[in-house]
Amino acid sequence: xxxxxxxxxxxxxxxxxxxxxxxxxxxxxxxxxxxxxxxxxxxxxxxxxxxxxxxxxxxxxxxxxxxxxxxxxxxxxxxxxxxxxxxxxxxxxxxxxxxxxxxxxxxxxxxxxxxxxxxxxxxxxxxxxxxxxxxxxxxxxxxxxxxxxxxxxxxxxxxxxxxxxxxxxxxxxxxxxxxxxxxxxxxxxxxxxxxxxxxxxxxxxxxxxxxxxxxxxxxxxxxxxxxxxxxxxxxxxxxxxxxxxxxxxxxxxxxxxxxxxxxxxxxxxxxxxxxxxxxxxxxxxxxxxxxxxxxxxxxxxxxxxxxxxxxxxxxxxxxxxxxxxxxxxxxxxxx
Numbered sequence: 001x002x003x004x005x006x007x008x009x010x011x012x013x014x015x016x017x018x019x020x021x022x023x024x025x026x027x028x029x030x031x032x033x034x035x036x037x038x039x040x041x042x043x044x045x046x047x048x049x050x051x052x053x054x055x056x057x058x059x060x061x062x063x064x065x066x067x068x069x070x071x072x073x074x075x076x077x078x079x080x081x082x083x084x085x086x087x088x089x090x091x092x093x094x095x096x097x098x099x100x101x102x103x104x105x106x107x108x109x110x111x112x113x114x115x116x117x118x119x120x121x122x123x124x125x126x127x128x129x130x131x132x133x134x135x136x137x138x139x140x141x142x143x144x145x146x147x148x149x150x151x152x153x154x155x156x157x158x159x160x161x162x163x164x165x166x167x168x169x170x171x172x173x174x175x176x177x178x179x180x181x182x183x184x185x186x187x188x189x190x191x192x193x194x195x196x197x198x199x200x201x202x203x204x205x206x207x208x209x210x211x212x213x214x215x216x217x218x219x220x221x222x223x224x225x226x227x228x229x230x231x232x233x234x235x236x237x238x239x240x241x242x243x244x245x246x247x248x249x250x251x252x253x254x255x256x257x258x259x260x261x262x263x264x265x266x267x268x269x270x271x272x273x274x275x276x277x278x279x280x281x282x283x284x285x286x287x288x289x290x291x292x293x294x295x296x297x298x299x300x301x302x303x304x305x306x307x308x309x310x311x312x313x314x315x316x317x318x319x320x321x322x323x324x325x326x327x328x329x330x331x332x333x334x335x
């Protein structure tokens with residue numbers, strides 16, 4: 001006769017097992033639901049059109065987590081380097097205008113419109129200006145052997161020795177090339193361009209005395225301000241550099257109307273809805289008031305400046321026109 005209270009063969013307690021199983025199933029259900037919801041959340045990509053480790057890459061990684069928190073979604077950085085930044089720009093230009101694929105761009109973006117003979121996008125028409133982050137200015141360094149202590153003295157020496165001085169750059173069409181070619185043109189002097197593969201190489205040539213001059217971004221020039229092998233004679237901005245306030249601008253010290261700096265900002269594909277544009281702009285503007293973010297930008301030589309989308313668009317149009325003139329003066333073209 002079977003007893004009602006008897007356990008099944010093997011001694012297991014079915015009711016106890018069931019009671020323990022229900023909480024476990026609930027836990028798994030909610031874990032699955034959380035994963036499903038999380039995976040459904042939009043992920044915004046900030047494309048950096050250059051390799052990891054450069055200023056634009058570091059700036060993007062300095063703000064992506066905080067930008068994501070402000071927008072209420074995950075923001076990741078994705079490097080798509082190559083062809084002077086045009087590979088990454090092409091990818092973004094052809095992406096859906098949903099505000100989920102962005103690019104952290106700089107002066108190379110507006111330069112490309114005139115530098116490349118064949119470009120699969122238009123730097124202005126195929127992009128939406130979203131948020132300006134700031135500017136980076138540059139410094140004119142000359143070899144210690146050059147008998148000049150000011151821009152005016154350097155220009156006078158170059159005019160007395162036409163074609164005998166050279167300048168190094170990070171390659172044809174780079175900012176270091178165009179900024180110097182623009183300087184040479186406005187100063188009315190004749191110098192030989194010697195291109196290298198990177199700014200560090202160009203600066204090293206001046207340090208070694210094999211090149212007479214180079215224009216380098218402030219962050220690249222700062223370590224050599226007290227180096228006896230080189231001399232800083234001017235900054236390239238419209239105002240004195242925040243990082244070198246004692247150094248006169250090239251404009252005020254010998255070459256009137258000269259100015260060359262690089263903007264840094266976020267763009268998206270053309271056609272992003274205005275609501276998304278304003279949300280991203282407001283989020284970045286908020287970040288540019290955060291002391292932690294400002295400290296990170298400071299370390300990269302970036303002077304922060306928040307602009308409305310419309311004001312940023314005006315800046316881009318003006319820079320595009322200016323860079324067209326600069327590229328023409330330099331003679332640089334890439335097929």
